[in-house]
Amino acid sequence: MERDWVLAQMKPWLEDPLAKKLGQNLKYDMHVFGNYQIQVQGVDHDTLLESYVLESHLSHSMDNLAQRHLGIKTIQYEEVCGKGVHQIGFDQVDLKTATEYAAEDADITLRLHHHLWPQLERMPSLRYVYEQIEMPAMRVLGIMESNGITIDREKLAIQGQEVGKKLLVLEKEIHQLAGQPFNIQSPKQIGEILFGQLQLPIVKKTPSGAPSTDEEVLQKLAEDFPLPARILDYRSLAKLMSTYIEKLPRMINPKTGRVHTNYAQAVAVTGRLASNDPNLQNIPVRTEEGRRIREAFVPQAGYRLVSADYSQIELRIMAHIAEDENLLAAFKAGKDIHQATAAEIFAIPLEQVSSEQRRYAKVINFGLIYGMSAYGLAGNLKIERAAAQQYIAKYFERYPGVAQYMERTRQEARELGYVQTVFGRRLWLAEIQSPNGPRRQAAERAAINAPMQGTAADLIKMAMISVDAKLQEKAMRSQMIMQVHDELVFEVADDEIDDLTQLVRDAMLNVAQLAVPLEVDIGVGENWDEAH
DNA sequence: CATGTCACG
């Protein structure tokens, strides 16, 4: 077969670590060659990652990059293969056209590299992020994608039966309460029933002006009426059913028997990963019903799942960046940080903090990470704006370093047009100078959040690189299989559990020396839920 | 294809 002959010719070069390669999104190409038992070596540069590190907020598609940096309009895939129902496979394209398209692809990639790499090369911090974080992370992500995870389809099938029955019962009840059948999955029809026919009060409107029927609204209406509560129950079960219970089994690769997500490395502007097809970073956990989905994430025989997650990573990073003495001291003393915050805000001893006060402090701590306003905090705590303002003032009084950090970050963002993480990753803020108030304020909140979210992303990527190196070095059978922002999941051979947990904890804790101690929680189980 | 909603950190 011609393909086999071509691959055989290319294999020695592709696998030669001294033969340097560059490409656009090489993680993908490496998978393609991997499917033909070719382990690509000598990967030197990737223009997707070059562009991402330089300008994470812009598009990194080759079309866009060519237009933006080279002023070239590339041949569109649709021009070659057509689109929609008329589209043909690339193998159906005549050789001359296919050659021109493919050759342009290679040509543009090289020219983009010649344009982007010099820019990276002269900026030490960005070069560090590219060379020491993103490029090595690409390889690790490719391995994790190939590893995949086993999904217990029988377990999901049983759950599907149960949830399906509950949905039917709820549907009947809801139609009864509404006095007529309607599509419960249609916000529009829910609105017509609740606000038209039943004349319930409109709580808030969607951006387009229609009465909202979201969770917060239905929760509020459920205080006085029976129907909204049922719709909420129906919605949450329908979500579980369509997005997880029915979807995950369909995503099992017939060749490997496992589910292989794609980790998008150049999508999130803050430096985080994104996961898609399927998204394994939004598997339910917050409710009992939802958590059962995680019971279907299982190890192969003779293995267990191990989950390792950073505790309070973003608040620790905030303490580090802000250099706030009080916050640093709380972390160094190993305090429950929300309790400690409550004690400060309410000016009471630690032991006297009530669970309600701790809950308030927790919301405030989250708000800080998100660049909250008094309005936002008030909305979240359902209190008066003035009261929210009081809490914020009290917090900043007790943690003046944090207050200074917030102001410093806004100012820096305004002056430079970007903010950066501890390791030098940059996030550009296009609207930080906008005359449009709300848009500018949104940019300010993003500016405050990005260094914390982004530094956390840097840290866990570096930890992944370090863990992967140790797994290779020790030739362990255990594998890293998932990343969920502050959590790493491993499929661990039974006799490697002690070794691996120690190795992972060590790698995650010592990936960098911050002014605060890091903390890692590790669990082991027969499924993802148990490991948590 | 936009909109609304909701799953996660």
Added chain:
DNA sequence: ACGTACGTGACATGA
């Protein structure tokens, strides 16, 4: 007077 927590992906509906 206004509209506000940060970052993602996926589903169903309905134009």
